[in-house]
Amino acid sequence: xxxxxxxxxxxxxxxxxxxxxxxxxxxxxxxxxxxxxxxxxxxxxxxxxxxxxxxxxxxxxxxxxxxxxxxxxxxxxxxxxxxxxxxxxxxxxxxxxxxxxxxxxxxxxxxxxxxxx
Amino acid sequence: xxxxxxxxxxxxxxxxxxxxxxxxxxxxxxxxxxxxxxxxxxxxxxxxxxxxxxxxxxxxxxxxxxxxxxxxxxxxxxxxxxxxxxxxxxxxxxxxxxxxxxxxxxxxxxxxxxx
Numbered sequence: 655x656x657x658x659x660x661x662x663x664x665x666x667x668x669x670x671x672x673x674x675x676x677x678x679x680x681x682x683x684x685x686x687x688x689x690x691x692x693x694x695x696x697x698x699x700x701x702x703x704x705x706x707x708x709x710x711x712x713x714x715x716x717x718x719x720x721x722x723x724x725x726x727x728x729x730x731x732x733x734x735x736x737x738x739x740x741x742x743x744x745x746x747x748x749x750x751x752x753x754x755x756x757x758x759x760x761x762x763x764x765x766x767x768x769x770x771x
Numbered sequence: 772x773x774x775x776x777x778x779x780x781x782x783x784x785x786x787x788x789x790x791x792x793x794x795x796x797x798x799x800x801x802x803x804x805x806x807x808x809x810x811x812x813x814x815x816x817x818x819x820x821x822x823x824x825x826x827x828x829x830x831x832x833x834x835x836x837x838x839x840x841x842x843x844x845x846x847x848x849x850x851x852x853x854x855x856x857x858x859x860x861x862x863x864x865x866x867x868x869x870x871x872x873x874x875x876x877x878x879x880x881x882x883x884x885x886x
């Protein structure tokens with residue numbers, strides 16, 4: 655298994671440009687999520703999905719869109735990049751949680767380092 | 772929503788000594804508490820976790836303790852080695868129904884093990 659893969663590894667954008675960060679997993683995980691990591695801030699949840707066709711907002715969703723058309727893929731779209739979106743972005747996946755069951759281990763991808771100038 | 776505080780932000784120990792990192796959480800409904808290790812340029816990797824029905828869990832040199840009443844949990848690393856140097860994150864998870872949950876992370880502790 656390749657686990658969780660992310661592309662690209664690095665990206666530089668100009669303010670106002672749009673782009674899509676790709677995330678794929680081959681573990682048949684239902685739950686996928688996107689985090690951003692900023693110095694001294696830990697990881698903050700942007701959006702997550704509990705299965706194909708279902709997405710929801712996390713703590714910091716503004717400026718980002720997601721969709722989940724397949725179990726394997728969960729792309730993150732920046733609609734109009736801003737310098738405040740300069741960050742390292744991590745995608746993660748895990749098994750979903752049947753009703754009443756505790757959370758499962760999340761597997762993280764290697765990250766995408768995004769700079770917006 | 773959940774709020775997770777993590778201390779200290781940096782920690783230096785001599786090789787062979789123990790390291791302790793502490794976290795507190797605010798939401799009494801949180802029921803899963805993982806610890807992640809992040810090496811430079813890589814994604815976080817789970818090293819140990821504990822669920823709310825357990826007070827302590829051990830895996831070789833690492834252990835986690837949970838005090839639900841006080842809403843805090845701690846990571847203990849014994850006999851530290853240079854390869855333990857990394858940033859460690861605690862997190863708390865709240866189940867929000869229909870298979871949905873959210874992990875809230877602490878801000879991280881940079882551990883340096885001095886040979």
